[in-house]
Amino acid sequence: MLPQFFLKTKLLPPRLGRRVLPRTRLIEKLRSFLDQPATIVCADAGCGKTTLVTDFVRSSGHPFVWYQIDRSDLDLAVFFGYLVYGIRTIQPRFGDVVLRLISTSENLSSNTNQLIDAFVSEISEQIDKKFIIVLDDYHHIVPSEPIATAIDRLIQYSPDVLHVVITTRSMPNLSIMRLRSKGLIGMLGRHDLSFTKEEVDHLFEQNGWKQLDSNLINQFYQRTNGWATGLQVIAQAIETRI
Numbered sequence: 001m002l003p004q005f006f007l008k009t010k011l012l013p014p015r016l017g018r019r020v021l022p023r024t025r026l027i028e029k030l031r032s033f034l035d036q037p038a039t040i041v042c043a044d045a046g047c048g049k050t051t052l053v054t055d056f057v058r059s060s061g062h063p064f065v066w067y068q069i070d071r072s073d074l075d076l077a078v079f080f081g082y083l084v085y086g087i088r089t090i091q092p093r094f095g096d097v098v099l100r101l102i103s104t105s106e107n108l109s110s111n112t113n114q115l116i117d118a119f120v121s122e123i124s125e126q127i128d129k130k131f132i133i134v135l136d137d138y139h140h141i142v143p144s145e146p147i148a149t150a151i152d153r154l155i156q157y158s159p160d161v162l163h164v165v166i167t168t169r170s171m172p173n174l175s176i177m178r179l180r181s182k183g184l185i186g187m188l189g190r191h192d193l194s195f196t197k198e199e200v201d202h203l204f205e206q207n208g209w210k211q212l213d214s215n216l217i218n219q220f221y222q223r224t225n226g227w228a229t230g231l232q233v234i235a236q237a238i239e240t241r242i
Helices: 024-032 049-059 076-087 096-104 108-126 146-156 177-181 197-206 214-224 228-241
Strands: 038-042 064-068 131-136 162-168 185-188
Touching: 024 049, 024 185, 038 049, 049 064, 049 131, 049 162, 064 076, 076 096, 076 108, 076 131, 076 146, 096 108, 108 146, 146 162, 177 185
Parallel strands: 038 162, 038 185, 064 131, 131 162
Antiparallel strands: none
């Protein structure tokens, strides 16, 4: 069954601001990871994880399911109910077997493997084109929760048509991390997400502030170390004075 109080907005990517600098080098990296089972984007708050992934999935040309995770999503039935509903925007008949298993299982946590196997089987049988599932703010998932085990198994046995993108503030404690050592998991960290000097120059040029002294822009870069939120604060402060 689907969650009783179903919020459709949890399955929508956030709106992008009017002044989003295209992160071409990072978009290309994310595209290069698409043939792998999953990508993990791990960085502190304010580093631009969600903005980057939003821009990526919207420009990827692939259908996607966006799941905004919060602390209320720790129940397996609720979690996979949302995912089924999201995938039904791609394949309307998806999920009958999964929902039947959810509704008839007395203890879903003890049937995690069966749930994921059914989920993966339905994807393999019903979807024949590449699509993306984004699990945004995955750090809300406690490693000891059954959902962590479920996502671990999902990525391990992911069919070729599925690519999972995880955004998180802390590295997930998943056994699939061993796949990273084999080059089977894409990874972007804080260092990757930091703006380069060239991107900072482009940011201020894009905002129409070509008149700013290059030495001043270089100071902005050095003080923020390319941190996205810090640069946004500076840009907003300049805008209010112009």
